[in-house]
Every structure is written in C-alpha cells, then in structure tokens.
Amino acid sequence: MKRKFRISMMASALLMLMCFMNPLLQTNAATPYKTYTENGYGRIVETQTAYTPLKTMTKIGNLALSGASDLKITDDGRIYIADTGNHRILVGDKNGELIATYGEDVLGQPTGIFVAQDKTLYVADKAKKKVFVFNAAGEVQNEYTKPNHPLYGEGNDFKPTKLTVDHSGNMYIVCEGNTNGIVHIAPTEGGTFLGYFGTNYTWVSPVDLLRRIILTDEQRARMAANIPSTPTNLCIDSKGLVYTVTQGEKTTSLKKLTIAGKNIIEPDAWDELPAAVSTGNYENIFVLSENGYIYEYNKEGSLLFVFGGRDDDRHRIGLFKKASAIDVDQNDNIYVLDSEKNEIQVYQPTEFTDLVHKALYLYQSGKYTESKEPLSQVIEMNSLFDYANLAMGKAYLQEENYPQALKYFRLAKDKDGYSDAFWEVRNIWLKRNLVSVILIIIFAVAAWKILKAVDRKTGILAPAADLKRNVSSNKLVSQISYMFYFMRHPIDGCYGIKREKRVSYLSANILLLAFMVLYLINKYAIGFIFKTVQEGRYEFFSDVAYVLGLFVILSTCTYLVCTITDGEGSYKQIYCSFAYSLAPFIALKPFIVLLSNAVTYNESFLVQFSDFLTYAWIVILVFLSIKEINNYSVKETIRTICLTLFTVLITLLLIFIIYVLVSQVIDFIQAIAGEVVYRIESI
Secondary structure, three states: OHHHHHHHHHHHHHHHHHHHHOHHHHHHOOOOOOEEEEOOOOOEEEEOOOEEEEEEEOEEOOEEOOOOOEEEEOOOOOEEEEEHHHOEEEEEOOOOOEEEEEOOOOOOOEEEEEEOOOOOEEEEEOOOOEEEEEOOOOOEEEEEOOOOOOOOOOOOOOOEEEEEEOOOOOEEEEEOOOOOOEEEEEOHHHOEEEEEEOOOOOOOOHHHHHHHHHOOHHHHHHOOOOOOOOOOEEEEOOOOOEEEEOOOOHHHOEEEEOOOOOEOOOOOOOOOOEEEEEEOOOOOEEEEEOOOEEEEEOOOOOEEEEEEOEOOOOOOOOOEOOEEEEEEOOOOOEEEEEOOOOEEEEEEEOHHHHHHHHHHHHHHOOOHHHHHHHHHHHHHHOOOOHHHHHHHHHHHHHOOOHHHHHHHHHHOOOHHHHHHHHHHHHHHHHHHHHHHHHHHHHHHHHHHHHHHHHHHHHOOOHHHHHHHHHHHHOHHHHHHHHHHHHHHOHHHHHHHHHOOOOOOHHHHHHHHHHHHHHHHHHHHHOOHHHOOOOOOOOOHHHHHHHHHHHHHHHHHHHHHHHHHOOOOOOHHHHHHHHHHOOHHHHHHHHHHHHHHOOOOHHHHHHHHHHHHHHHHHHHHHHHHHHHHHOOOOHHHHHHHHHHHHHHHHHHHHHHHHHHHHHHHHHHHHHHHHHHHHHHHHHO
C-alpha cells in the first residue's frame, strides 16, 4: 500500500509539473472547450486557450431575463440588454447590479439595440414596426416607422430586428424579410430614407441558367425564387465601417463595408449560422455563431481564434444553447448572450491572448520594431502560431532584415511574403557576387578553350576521351543514353525499341527508378513558393508505391487493350517505350527544381512553362509510342488511349473493392482471435 501511495504521489507530481511546463495543458483543463486557429496551410489546428470563462450573469439586479436577444457594452462598463420577452431594456453594471430600465410601457418586442456615446438608446421593435430612440433619462425622444419613399417599396414591410448608428445619427437597420439590403435612414425630417445598403448578391448556377433558358414561363414560375439573403446582424466601428453577418453565405457570411457599401474583406474561415458580430479594441472582429462558437479575426479577416461550443444539457460554463449577441468591453472581456438559457457569459483573455493583442496593436500602428517583443513571447509560448510568425516576418521585412523575414515567412507558410523577402535577399547577393560570378564564368570558358588548344598539340585529354568512349560503348550505358535520341526522334526511337532491340527491361527500370527519385525531389525539394506539400511531412513509401503502381497498371492495361485491338507490340516493347517516354522529365526536371529555388513570383512563369513543356512532351511521346509500337493510325491510337483509360479506371475500382474486402476479412479474423483470447483468459 505504501508503495502504491508513493507511486500515486509521484504520478500526481509529474502531472502537475507537466501542466506547469505546458500552458496548453494547463488552460485546457480549466475550460470545457478547445481553442483553434488556422495555420499557414489553411487547416484548423488546436492552440492555447485564448479566453477562459470568467462568470455567468442570470439576473440584472433581481430581474430575470426572458428571451433576451441583444446586448451592448458601453465604454464606462454599463451593460444594455434587450429583454425581449419582458418588453423592456435593462441597464446594469459589470457586477450585474440594476441601474435602470427603459421602455417598459412602450416597447412591444425589442430585438436590437444600439447605445450612442451620449447614452442615447436606439431600439429596434419588431412587433410595433418602429425604431424607438430614448434619451439618457429613459424618455422617448423619437420614433421612426416605415419610410414613405417609393424606392423603399410599398410591398416591403418594416419589421426592424437589429440596428446600428454612425456618428452622424444615420441608422442602419436590418428588417425581417427585406431582401433588398440594410435600410439606411437619416434622422433629418423625421426620418429620411437614404436607400438600401450592403445588399447581398445572388448567384445563379449554370444548371439554373440553362433551366431558365429552356423552361416555359409557367415552369420558371414554379421554380424557387433566387433572391438575396437578408443580413442577420450588424455593427459599426469607430471609423464608420459597417460589419454584417448573413447566414448561409459562406465566404461572404462576414462583410466589412465601406461608406459606399463595398465589402473589403473575405474571412479565411466562416460559420454557416452566424448570429452576431462585434469589434474589439484592436480593430479585431468577433463573430458569434448560433451554436455558441466565437470567432476572432484581425482587421483583414485572418482567423486568430475560434472557441466555445454548444451545451449538451450539462450546463457547463462557457457553452451555449442558442447564442444571440456578443460585445467586448474596454478590458477585452467578451460578453455573450444566450437567449435560450437567458444568461450572459463573460470570458476573459489569457496571457497568451493579451500578448497577441498587444502585438496586433503595435504592428497595426506601424510600430514594427516594438511589436517584435510580444511576438517573440507569443512564438516562445507556441512556435506553431502562424499568425505570430507572419507578423514577425512582416516586421523584419519593414526593418529590411530580409534573411530573418525569409525565415519567419517560411515558418508562417506565407508564400507572398517569402517571395518579397527572397527578392531582396537575391538582389543583395547579386550586388555582392555578380561580378565574381561573371569573372568565374569567363575564366572557366577561357580555361576550357586553352585546354582544348593544348589538347590539339599534346593530346592531354586523350585518356579522358578514351574513358568516355569505353563507357559509352558499354551496352547498359548505351541503352540508357538512348533516351536522349528517343526524346528527339520518337518515331525512329520506337523503331529502335521494336526492331533493333536497343533497350532492355534493365535500362527501362533504371529510367523508371530515376523518374521516381526525381519525382520525390520535385515534390519535397522544389522551391518553397511552388511547394504543395506540408513542410516536414514525407511519404516516400506511398509516393513510390503510387508512381510504380500507376506505371505498371497503365502499361499492363495498354498492352491488354492493344491485344484485342490488333496491336503489334509486345508487353516488353510497350513497357520500355513508356519508360523511355519519361525521358523529358528525367532530363529537364533537375534544372527546373534548381530554377524553382532561384525565382520569385515575378518569374514563376518560367517554372510553370517549363513544367507544361515537360509534361506536354511526355504526352506526345506516349501517344507516338502507342501509335508506332502497335502500327496504329491516329484514329486507332486515340480509340486505344480512351479504352486504356477506361480499363485503368475499372482496374483501380477493382483494386479498391478487393482492398475493402480484405480489410473486412482481416478485421473479422482479429475480432474472432480477440474473442478466443478473452474466452481462454476467462476460463
């Protein structure tokens, strides 16, 4: 017992030490949810906890909430709540103490609120179809109803659900069922309709477009109407930019609209059911999902954090039933309203998030050097937080420390920044070494010419020439070098394969091996801006199996199709001709890989064109190989290729089915073996 106790104490101490050393483990243990961010590959990955639940508010004073649908936090810490079910607006402090109530005998169904700097309160009342304006004393100062303007549309009702107001008192109102956009009303003359703002666009698929062309008017009338979505919620920042969220819009579910109504961001992550939007103290953007997920973006729409989630009836703090409103106070605490649980949950930022916000503020203020210190601390706490690496790279780029910028842009997987930094690094290198490189080239050319002149008189290069002839005369070397002739003269090359026995299985397999090696080099060692695989991940075995398997299947299926379409080629001839058709890849790809590591995006067309030329050359060689080896016409060759591709597809399908069946058999055998072992042990 003493030994078990000692072991238990040691394990507990070790666990506490691990939590102390690893902030991610420590913070996750205190929260019922995980926090995620987006890495440079566009994948959502787990990171440190960004916000922790601070408290829950179920009442304001002694007043309980009923179907509350909106809240706002003022600079002095007051909380305004649209207590919809109780037909009133509650005002409380951060501790939940009641300060005032608004509109108890006036409001019908208040669903949206906005509080101006002078404490003027705007309320969107859906039931009474009005926007009420209360002064700081709680008295109704003004009322706005449906605009009496022909551009508003007589058939459009006025049911305001959410609203926001700019510094001039112009109101931006979301109205239920109005698909024309946000209703823009000025306070002059009892409410002047300025037009619709930030209208969502519709998209017609090619299929729907074709239907509208060929269907009759009656059939088109029965089709679902293609109308734009009505925004769900909105807010405004200190610069007068309006933010909207719309459910079901995917990449445009969050919009950041200029005064002209133009969207200037496209978030790199979104939610299907956004319920509310708010801005923070660093131009950061918070989007709340109905399911309780909270998304934080920077001002460009790059995802910083996503956390929260839906409550599974266990009433855990930090999770929601139906989240409906969000706002942020001066201390970066997040207030989220749950309209189903009728409570407000408050989150406070962690040390990690405070550092991210500090770095964000300094960087966006142009203080790049000052931002490096908090960024370094963020990276020290989480070296895989790619936003910090990206910001660090941009800071070093502004300081003209291009090697360091190159390093951090690569860590952040930011190819645009990497290209810009590499351009400068390359320019510096060329300025320092260009003259030396030119002199070395000139010296090398002059030395070679002198050496050749000396060789003509003394024969100094004769041993090297004899060695070259001896090597070239070797049968295997001759067969391998035949690929250069095959590249330039494919028709004659096919004749040499078919009639003159110029190649063998061994030489073809060596070329196939060279192709696989260069394929791996191209995949993992190509220039960073062209790389399509994740850094540090290598799948050599599966890559080799993929290339080798596809080559064998393709050559085998081609031979089988050729045998039933009167082809003259043997399997060896088809196999070898296909292997030799890979010659352009083997000959050119080393130079393309080297070139890819020396160019930026400005010269990327050189690599892209070289790749296109290489693969087009291979396709032509394969086509001519099938045609010449089997003595086909062009029409017969095309037919054979189509049949071969179909055969390959069927073969891959059969292989997949066999793989699934074998996996099921293995699982069945393992299950039986496990059951037998269990029965034996239980006897």
